[in-house]
Amino acid sequence: MFGRSYTPIGMSDVIFLGFLVICLVLLVGITVTMVYFIIRYSRKRHPQAEQIPGNIPLEIIWTVLPTVLVLGMFYYGWVGFKTLRQVPGDALQISVTGRMWTWTFEYPNGLKANTLKVPVKKAVNLNLTSADVLHSFFVPAFRIKEDAVPGMKTYLWFQAEREGTYDVFCSEYCGTGHSGMLSKIEVVSQDVFDQWYAGETAKPVKAPDGAALVVSAGCTGCHSLDGSRIVGPSLKGIFGEKTHVLTDGVERDIVVDEDYIRRSLLEPGKDVVEGYPAIMPAQTQLSAEEIDAIIDYLKTLK
Ligand SMILES: [Cu+2]
Numbered sequence: 001m002f003g004r005s006y007t008p009i010g011m012s013d014v015i016f017l018g019f020l021v022i023c024l025v026l027l028v029g030i031t032v033t034m035v036y037f038i039i040r041y042s043r044k045r046h047p048q049a050e051q052i053p054g055n056i057p058l059e060i061i062w063t064v065l066p067t068v069l070v071l072g073m074f075y076y077g078w079v080g081f082k083t084l085r086q087v088p089g090d091a092l093q094i095s096v097t098g099r100m101w102t103w104t105f106e107y108p109n110g111l112k113a114n115t116l117k118v119p120v121k122k123a124v125n126l127n128l129t130s131a132d133v134l135h136s137f138f139v140p141a142f143r144i145k146e147d148a149v150p151g152m153k154t155y156l157w158f159q160a161e162r163e164g165t166y167d168v169f170c171s172e173y174c175g176t177g178h179s180g181m182l183s184k185i186e187v188v189s190q191d192v193f194d195q196w197y198a199g200e201t202a203k204p205v206k207a208p209d210g211a212a213l214v215v216s217a218g219c220t221g222c223h224s225l226d227g228s229r230i231v232g233p234s235l236k237g238i239f240g241e242k243t244h245v246l247t248d249g250v251e252r253d254i255v256v257d258e259d260y261i262r263r264s265l266l267e268p269g270k271d272v273v274e275g276y277p278a279i280m281p282a283q284t285q286l287s288a289e290e291i292d293a294i295i296d297y298l299k300t301l302k
Pocket of ligand 1: 098101134135136170171172173174178181
């Protein structure tokens with residue numbers, strides 16, 4: 001299920017390991033000295049304290065050394081931060097929307113996808129937002145992570161140096177399907193990318209495909225297609241069937257028809273099937289045609 005994650009040692013790893021070593025040396029050094037002093041200068045062994053008026057060389061060392069050390073650490077942190085925040089002007093701009101529980105990528109030509117295909121050795125800027133709750137876009141192999149926040153625009157850029165497939169995670173707990181909010185970045189050669197991009201762009205706009213939509217919109221994260229119970233009720237054979245729902249806390253029987261499915265997608269909290277938690281997010285990103293396609297697909301799921 002996971003792609004090959006190629007993770008070479010990069011600058012950020014060197015800096016991280018450097019900081020770790022510095023912190024370890026300080027932790028061990030300070031702790032050992034402290035314990036030694038506690039024992040060596042306890043009142044039992046050392047009843048009479050000496051008065052030391054000062055020690056200029058020592059005071060200079062313990063002021064200058066830590067100052068140089070932390071300023072050095074700040075410098076490397078700042079350089080890394082600046083690189084992360086300064087997007088090259090010629091970067092490929094991609095819009096990324098997080099929603100429970102999928103990532104959607106949109107290319108400059110309007111092409112949408114659930115995995116991100118990009119050319120190798122090309123700067124890519126991701127413009128992040130969220131359609132519902134807080135998510136976080138995380139590519140461990142690239143050492144990059146940024147929050148996707150509803151009503152806010154954030155960004156994140158990278159340049160992949162090698163072709164391959166890299167995992168994308170959501171690293172902000174965002175509900176039941178959080179751990180399944182996975183995607184991939186496929187890094188291909190510029191030629192392969194150009195061909196694919198031109199090909200996808202030239203494709204005639206086809207009618208929305210309900211079977212593909214229930215997967216890409218994230219439905220199958222909670223609703224099985226084979227009758228098994230996961231988070232929500234299975235979608236198998238529901239069309240035309242009677243079901244027991246809670247409407248504003250009042251039980252009632254309804255028949256699953258086109259209106260009910262449409263309502264369940266747009267206002268999932270209205271009529272909640274009894275025995276299931278009312279946690280489904282509204283699928284307001286779906287167009288009317290897409291909802292019709294999903295309804296048509298559910299009719300076939302006998
Ligand atoms: Cu998430």
